[in-house]
Amino acid sequence: MASPGLLTAQSVRIKQARRLATRAFRRKTGRFLAEGPQAVREALEHRELVLEVYAEPSVATRHRDLRDLAAAADVPWFDVDRAGAEALSETVTSQGVVAVCSLVDVSLEQAVLPTARLVAAGFQVRDPGNVGTLIRTADAAGADAVVLSTESVDPHNPKAVRASVGSIFHLPITVDADLATAATAWRAQGLQVLAADGYGTTDLDTCIDDGTLAKPTVWLFGNEAHGLPDGFDAFVDHSVKVPIYGRAESLNLATAAAICLYASARAQRR
């Protein structure tokens, strides 16, 4: 039996919020879900983003600061029962708190300013965990923006949000970019475009040694299975491979991105 005052999995509000697990409904409503105390905290620190919070009463007690942040920002707070929290959760075990937020993505022009020094761009990145990790790693490396191509996973996908561990709220993100057109524009405005590619014509160590990496850079990372399409070389300054010193066949996308972005971050600070 439902406790009075607690929303349940059958409540209309919960059923509506739950639909935000699909991209179509997110785009239609302009909203997405951020789950777990840490993501909700980060979201509330950008108060204009958060529309409402759903939480189990025990979470409000345990994370008093969240309740206070929401109150200070006039964000409606709804108590939900366990089943209601589970209904809103992407994870096996709900962390008991979810924020409904406005989508964070901005236009390409707003994301990548003429002053940008380091940008991470993903081409048809299909795994939500990879999109989230790319955003987190770009944030850690001090990147100015993350750009995602058409046919990439939506960064507002619940698994991507979770994998970003709050970083989705930290730096400008743009979606549905045409990377060939964007690369041409970036190069015209003085940003070099480097494609991470296991079959690249130069390698990362060379780019560190010869000073290439010290320049303002957009890194392009290709699809998990197919990389960047044939012919993309025409749109980039260099196609760069991360050296494989052992016998691994290749590196995964998130690993290659971490190595490339951190190499740039270090080179730009020396």
Added chain:
Amino acid sequence: MASPGLLTAQSVRIKQARRLATRAFRRKTGRFLAEGPQAVREALEHRELVLEVYAEPSVATRHRDLRDLAAAADVPWFDVDRAGAEALSETVTSQGVVAVCSLVDVSLEQAVLPTARLVAAGFQVRDPGNVGTLIRTADAAGADAVVLSTESVDPHNPKAVRASVGSIFHLPITVDADLATAATAWRAQGLQVLAADGYGTTDLDTCIDDGTLAKPTVWLFGNEAHGLPDGFDAFVDHSVKVPIYGRAESLNLATAAAICLYASARAQRR
């Protein structure tokens, strides 16, 4: 109805092989499963490891080289129907071929020789994907071995095997290591031990600049949620943080490992 000559999900052999998804049965039998054409190919290149192969007939046709490799190594090859292949698969869509292999792990002394220059060690790494990615990244960085502590995920776990993308067959791996004891022994034999730690007392850039990273090194990577335990500092030479240039709260284990191992690989080659 079962086609004659094809094993099915009900065949005793398939039911037995399927049990290798559990660690206890792997340890009891000394066997594990490597799934997919690429992993099976790598396994067959170490022919002494492969005990038998199960494949859908279409896979044998499509990957003729696998059939040839198995025949050359006198490895029994069994045809299975689709349901049989699915029963042996960890993935949603089976790739149609699985090898039953002998466990690859070796003793700590066999894994880390006195001549080792780069070793990756994981402490209580709980996610199979992280264990597999750590092995793959260590292999790519040219590491000599991977060491996993007690209470880490078994690298023979099907998800770990898959995430290693064949690298589980490329470098020596040891499991159930007591890392405090091992660290003491490594330091006595001239290997420095560096702990990757978000709260480290020095940072990676400093270790690159001052030459620390050029020395033979064992990197320790802690548990996903809790890192390395308090007091572990006593067993290491330095506790090193990967610098966070932006606002990310932290890096995930696989990302931090990629950055640290590649920084060492580069420093040792200059």
